[in-house]
Amino acid sequence: MSKGLEIRLASRPKGWPTLENFDIVEVEAPQPGDGELLVRNLLMSVDPYMRGRMSAAKSYTPPYEIGKAMEGGAVGEVVASNAEGFQPGDIVRHLRGWRDYAVVGAKQATKVDPQAAPLSTYLYVLGMPGMTAYVGLVDVAEQKEGDVVFISGAAGAVGSLAGQIAKLRGASRVIGSAGSAEKVRYLLDEVGFDAAFNYHDGPVAEQLNAAAPDGIDVYFDNVGGEHLEAAIDALNDFGRVAECGMISQYNIAEPEPGPRNMFMLVAKRLRLEGFIVGDRAHLKDQFVAEVGGWLREGKINYRETVVDGLRNAPEAFLGLMRGDNIGKMLVKIA
Ligand code: NDP
Structure with missing residues (x-):
């Protein structure tokens, strides 16, 4: 049985968040149920909207729960699949970042092609x-x-x-x-x-x-x-x-x-x-066609600020709030 880390919301920040608002906990890798995948996360995104979810205030996404793992965009490799159409080795994008191992419903996972573009593209330029x-x-x-x-x-x-x-x-x-x-x-x-x-x-x-x-x-x-x-x-x-x-x-x-x-x-x-x-999901195809085209033609310049290690994800998030990043702030998990 594999073990991995997950990052939980320890407390809700008042004003600026600090490292104390996060807990880093070692847990057993969860078991996927019917129609689910077990994904080993490789790269995750930290985003400003997460600050909103750390608060209790009602908004367009529900608040993170205290004592539970946080969530957010991530890309990972399927290590076990109980869902048709997915196999170990597939690379997927999903919304259960902030942990090494994620159980993801097949409907919430999108297969991405690691040969077509670097993994970070799916959390950034084409994400x-x-x-x-x-x-x-x-x-x-x-x-x-x-x-x-x-x-x-x-x-x-x-x-x-x-x-x-x-x-x-x-x-x-x-x-x-x-x-x-x-x-x-x-x-x-x-x-x-x-x-x-x-x-x-x-x-x-x-x-x-x-x-x-x-x-x-x-x-x-x-x-x-x-x-x-x-x-x-x-x-x-x-x-x-x-x-x-x-x-x-x-x-x-x-x-x-x-x-x-x-x-x-x-x-x-x-x-x-x-x-x-x-x-605005109805504009997805138009977006992928137009921006994807510019990307292939080398017309888009993009920079990433990559923080190494899931343990450092809270620091990456705080850094994003302070402005430490140029381009997209990402966390390399594996
Ligand atoms: P960024 O990569 O732009 O990172 C956040 C940046 O905000 C920091 O690098 C920092 O840069 C800047 N910043 C922090 N505090 C201040 C401040 N007080 N005044 C001015 N700038 C500040 O994040 P994103 O590109 O992911 O997000 C950019 C914005 O887009 C955010 O407001 C986010 O909430 C919003 N957003 C909205 C979405 C939507 O659906 N409406 C979806 C995604 C993002 P600097 O050094 O320049 O201060």
Whole structure:
């Protein structure tokens, strides 16, 4: 019988999460039932939405339970199968990360081809973050050719892809903000943003106005707070905001007042729409065809920040919150 680790939620954070909120426990590998697979996880994703699930607050996904293993996107190898269509050796993507061994219902597992692309692709460019960037721009913000697009959290997984997709779909100018000089250089030199700034260097509004003297048409918001206020100010008439995330608000203990300039939504006829990628599954084939094509043609630049070892997954998650990552933050399990 194999043993493995699992990471459990030990307590709910108040404000910033810490290592104390996690428990690392050794357990026997579970037994798959009828229609289930036993998967040995190889790679897992840590994502900002997990911060929401560590809280008790009601949201679009249920809170993690205290004392139980956490969950999230992962890729692993099937080691035993009680389900038709799956065999030991198959590589699958599923939602039971945060553990070495996972029992996964066959319906919740998607076979992926490790020959076609590196495993990380299925958790990044062709996985949830890629799809988020794509649907946010194409479906929510209805980005058009010639638009000036501003993206916050631009050096992260979603943001760096959103910038490239905007450009590939004909944006006239793509501007990004991120939290360090190294990230700004990455955006300008490697990812192809037309302008980028470090939001720690001065007020966002000033830096955004300097980068977008003629205003912006689309704002892809990953951050909220000061960034959102600055973007509302800079948006041109009939501008659109894809409200993807507000990471500046995830770790604050008390809610902060929102943008002070919401009245501009009326005068400028702006549209601001929140979205959750899971609701846009009907665009999956379109996403895979378009972004998969660019990926094969070598038109997508992607970086990964890989933390080694399941034991270090809590630290990887905290690092993601602090901004330690360029591109996608991943944890290599085996
Ligand atoms: P990232 O790879 O972008 O990692 C998070 C980044 O957020 C950090 O690297 C850090 O970079 C930045 N950050 C942290 N705190 C702040 C702050 N106070 N102000 C500004 N930036 C901050 O994560 P993802 O790409 O996975 O997610 C990006 C956003 O998209 C998140 O808001 C997430 O919740 C959202 N999301 C939404 C989905 C949906 O369906 N709506 C699906 C997936 C993600 P820096 O150094 O620049 O500060």
